[in-house]
Amino acid sequence: MPSSAVAALGSRSVRHAMQVLDALKLPGVTSERLCREFGLSLSALEDPEYRIPYATLDALLERAVELSGDDNLGLHMANLPVVDPDDMASAVIATSPNLHESFERGVRYQRVWGDGERLKLEETERGIRVRYTPVGAWRPAHRHLSEMAMAQFIQGARLLTGQNVTPLCVRFVHPEPADAREHRERYGCPIVFRAPTNDIEFSREDAALPFLHADALVHAIFERQVQRELSQLPEAPGVVARVRAYLQRSLGGGDYTFAAVARALHLPARTLQRRLAEEGQSYAAILEELRRERASDFLQRRVSIAEVSFLLGYSDPSVFHRAFKRWWGMSPEAFRQRHGASR
Structure with a gap:
């Protein structure tokens, strides 16, 4: 990915970096050594307000x-503590009235933990679904981040309700690991691999379960502190990163038209077009670059060519074939033969 694109992806809180270091306890592998390898300072990581680029976190993991x-x-x-005493957003979640509203707060205040819209809450016929989308083109670290996120959602739901909450289903975009016994034990529900999105679904009854520490007054105090923290963060990522993030979530199932993007970003279409031009990009170019990246990833993960065409939003597979040849100078079939065995 071009360096400008990486910069546009933004940064996130150091909390996940510290989780990596805390989980990695090996003889001869100190946190200092690992930090030096990635140009990080351990003392800086101990500052809860410090933020690091997503690409660095992925490489560290x-x-x-x-x-x-x-x-x-x-x-x-995911075995590490769910609620960080230095994290006011976690406190807001813990004092929410119920599971559904805790996820609403998590989506609302997710920028405290990192730039970009990674979490999305959706209503379903059976209850609620929380979608998790790691930032940037798929890479191996995203498998571990997704599995950690889903495990923490379940762990947090059980801890904060005092009930043995079991999701209806958990889905992952990555292939099934060679040994998924620990996954089945941890999640305790049906697991779908190679799904279009990473998400977890809870029943309507579980979503309404009250939290043990629900407290309206304390919750309001914590919420004001989080809002103050948000106001002090650096300026949010540019409109290119926001458009890209929306398209990542919407391809292959949502409305990803320019008009839909403008509505989602709460901008008039002409304003969005102008702001993209100011950052040297266009909607069509962002969409094409994302499709190119995801086509490569899907084909290397052995997703069928017809399904890749659908997941990238093409109604006619022949249009996808022509686009792919323009991107890579070969057909999807030839690309899979050349690169498929590498994963």
Whole structure:
């Protein structure tokens, strides 16, 4: 990915970096050594207001998996405390009235933890669904981040309600690991791999379960502190990153037209067009670049070509084939033969 695109992806709180370091306890592998490898300062990571680029966090997590040999590191990172006493957004969630409203607060205040819209809450016929979309083109770290997020959602639901909450279903975009026994034990519900999105679904009854520490007055105090914290954050990522994030969530199932993007960003269409031009981009170019990246990823993960065409929003597979040849200079079939065996 071009460096300008990486910069546009923004940064996130150091909390996940510290989770990686806390989960990685190996002889001869100190936190200081790992930080030096990625140009990080351990003392800086101990500052809860410090933020690091997403690409650095992803690389740190992938290196931790390599050093530990722990293929389920994301699941094991979820064993760490759900509520951070220095994290006011976590306090807002813990004092929410119920599970549904706690997720609403998590979506509303997610920028405290990192730039970009990674969490999305949706109503379903059976209850609620929380979608998690890691920032940037897919890479191995995203598997562990997604598995950790889903495990923490379940762990938090059980801890904060005092009930043995079991999701209706958990879905992941990545392939099923060689050994998924620990996943089935941890999630306790049907798991779908190679799904279009990472998400978790709870029943309407579980979503309405009251929280043990629900307190309207304390909640309001914490919420004001979080709003103050948000107001002090650096300026949010530019409109290019916001458009890209929306398209990531909407391709293959949502409305990803320019008009829909403008509505989602609460901008008039002409204003959005002008702001994209000011950042040297256009809606069509962002959409094409995202499709190009995701086509490569899907084909290397052995998703069928017809399904790739659908997931990228093409109504006619022949249009996808022509676009793919323009991007890569070969057909999707030839690309899969050349690159498919590498994963």
